[in-house]
Amino acid sequence: MELKGIAEILEGLEETIIFKLIDRAQFHRNMVVYQSGESGFKGAGNTSLFKLRLLYHERMDAEFGRFMVPEERPFNTNLPKAKRIVHLPPNDLKIIDYNKVNLTAEIKESYLKLIPLICPKGDDGQYGSSVEHDVYALQAISRRIHFGAFFVAECKYRDNMDEYDCYIEKKDDSELLEKLTRTEVEENICKRVRQKVIHSQRKINKRIRNLIEPEVVISFYRDTIIPLTKRGELIYLLNRKK
Amino acid sequence: MELKGIAEILEGLEETIIFKLIDRAQFHRNMVVYQSGESGFKGAGNTSLFKLRLLYHERMDAEFGRFMVPEERPFNTNLPKAKRIVHLPPNDLKIIDYNKVNLTAEIKESYLKLIPLICPKGDDGQYGSSVEHDVYALQAISRRIHFGAFFVAECKYRDNMDEYDCYIEKKDDSELLEKLTRTEVEENICKRVRQKVIHSQRKINKRIRNLIEPEVVISFYRDTIIPLTKRGELIYLLNRKK
Numbered sequence: 416m417e418l419k420g421i422a423e424i425l426e427g428l429e430e431t432i433i434f435k436l437i438d439r440a441q442f443h444r445n446m447v448v449y450q451s452g453e454s455g456f457k458g459a460g461n462t463s464l465f466k467l468r469l470l471y472h473e474r475m476d477a478e479f480g481r482f483m484v485p486e487e488r489p490f491n492t493n494l495p496k497a498k499r500i501v502h503l504p505p506n507d508l509k510i511i512d513y514n515k516v517n518l519t520a521e522i523k524e525s526y527l528k529l530i531p532l533i534c535p536k537g538d539d540g541q542y543g544s545s546v547e548h549d550v551y552a553l554q555a556i557s558r559r560i561h562f563g564a565f566f567v568a569e570c571k572y573r574d575n576m577d578e579y580d581c582y583i584e585k586k587d588d589s590e591l592l593e594k595l596t597r598t599e600v601e602e603n604i605c606k607r608v609r610q611k612v613i614h615s616q617r618k619i620n621k622r623i624r625n626l627i628e629p630e631v632v633i634s635f636y637r638d639t640i641i642p643l644t645k646r647g648e649l650i651y652l653l654n655r656k657k
Numbered sequence: 658m659e660l661k662g663i664a665e666i667l668e669g670l671e672e673t674i675i676f677k678l679i680d681r682a683q684f685h686r687n688m689v690v691y692q693s694g695e696s697g698f699k700g701a702g703n704t705s706l707f708k709l710r711l712l713y714h715e716r717m718d719a720e721f722g723r724f725m726v727p728e729e730r731p732f733n734t735n736l737p738k739a740k741r742i743v744h745l746p747p748n749d750l751k752i753i754d755y756n757k758v759n760l761t762a763e764i765k766e767s768y769l770k771l772i773p774l775i776c777p778k779g780d781d782g783q784y785g786s787s788v789e790h791d792v793y794a795l796q797a798i799s800r801r802i803h804f805g806a807f808f809v810a811e812c813k814y815r816d817n818m819d820e821y822d823c824y825i826e827k828k829d830d831s832e833l834l835e836k837l838t839r840t841e842v843e844e845n846i847c848k849r850v851r852q853k854v855i856h857s858q859r860k861i862n863k864r865i866r867n868l869i870e871p872e873v874v875i876s877f878y879r880d881t882i883i884p885l886t887k888r889g890e891l892i893y894l895l896n897r898k899k
Contacts (some may be wrong), residue, residue: 416880423864423865424865425860425864426862426865427683427862427865430679430861430866431680431683434676434679434680437672438673438676439674441669441673447704454741455742456740457741458740460742460871464741465891468721469719471717471720472717475713475717476785478713479710479785479788479789480785483895484785496737498698498699498700498701499696499698499706500697501699501701501784501785504782512689540745540746541728543718543722543723543743546721547718547721551793579873582893583738611859611860614756614857614859614860615831615856615857615860617859618852618856618857619672620665620668620669622665622731623666623668623669624669650829652797
């Protein structure tokens with residue numbers, strides 16, 4: 416439970432997020448998959464193919480025990496119970512209900528705004544593949560945000576208990592957020608992510624595969640991943656049990 | 658329906674395979690997930706967690722219509738029917754039952770031998786994530802092999818109908834395989850894959866993420882992906898309708 420180790424795990428998740436965004440970008444925007452009532456699914460009612468895929472995938476994941484893990488927060492509610500016992504390594508989190516920290520609604524909203532920025536315009540008919548890769552990308556982003564929210568917050572708290580206790584008692588969100596912010600670290604993340612996006616695509620044949628712009632991924636880190644992680648840290652601290 | 662276009666699609670799938678192998682390699686071998694009777698799933702009987710995940714995933718995929726697409730061949734049988742109508746672009750394949758060309762048993766067998774070559778020794782307890790990424794990798798590999806099998810074979814046939822008809826009539830497997838082989842193309846694929854594996858991992862922090870060896874991926878291409886694609890081409894031609 417050291418900040419350095421936690422930061423390294425977050426760093427290791429960067430490639431996974433980048434790879435999954437690149438994979439999604441191989442398909443067109445296919446906006447129809449996000450339209451309610453257009454799922455084409457028998458008996459599915461007024462949902463979208465995207466929502467349906469996310470629901471089916473999470474139902475499967477729930478049975479496999481995914482959401483027993485703190486950093487895996489579900490996008491859906493009313494999921495089935497796990498059919499297997501997940502043996503988790505003990506963690507030092509001080510929260511009873513992990514789902515108190517669940518930023519999936521905000522993640523989904525931001526992710527859907529990212530689609531037109533990484534995928535080519537138009538419709539290639541590859542609806543199944545598009546929503547399949549949406550789910551993979553969303554889960555990778557969500558894992559990073561929630562892992563940071565829980566474990567970075569707990570670490571920072573331990574490193575400076577008295578000061579955090581004071582803000583927590585006052586429920587002073589803005590002071591807490593300021594305390595949680597490390598501008599230099601955030602800038603380093605963005606620099607590193609830029610390099611990774613460039614290098615992951617260096618040998619790609621542009622006639623064959625679509626590239627994603629480093630700047631788009633940086634903005635997503637700057638405007639979504641980093642702020643939502645901090646918001647999760649805040650929520651964690653406000654719900655932390657003594 | 659030109660060989661050059663088909664080859665480019667196959668080339669574009671290389672990154673997807675490489676990315677998914679790298680993602681799997683972030684988890685230990687976790688050999689228990691491949692052991693029958695050790696799934697830990699309530700009421701699952703004598704199966705493994707890996708087989709169970711592949712089955713659940715394919716049941717979901719089947720409902721979403723995945724296996725309506727020629728290059729998406731299922732690893733399991735008795736899957737549910739599609740719940741949506743998949744509007745496919747017309748193709749020029751001359752085969753009625755796509756599943757005549759289904760090399761998933763061989764793909765699975767070779768893939769399981771690859772695991773100890775890309776994943777660190779031992780057990781990290783991340784069983785759910787391991788089998789999740791196994792499914793993603795298997796599906797990417799299978800798509801590449803079956804896409805090649807169907808479309809490369811049809812293209813090659815069209816470019817040289819009389820000669821192929823002669824071998825097909827004689828059911829001469831070895832002459833057909835020889836005719837389908839283009840050694841120079843195969844060597845180029847291996848060279849290109851090596852470059853891609855190296856460059857995809859160039860900016861990776863080795864203390865944090867596990868790397869995969871280019872040579873291991875090349876061998877998998879040379880000994881599994883390329884020969885199984887050709888075997889699929891052969892099966893396609895022997896089942897091709899006039």
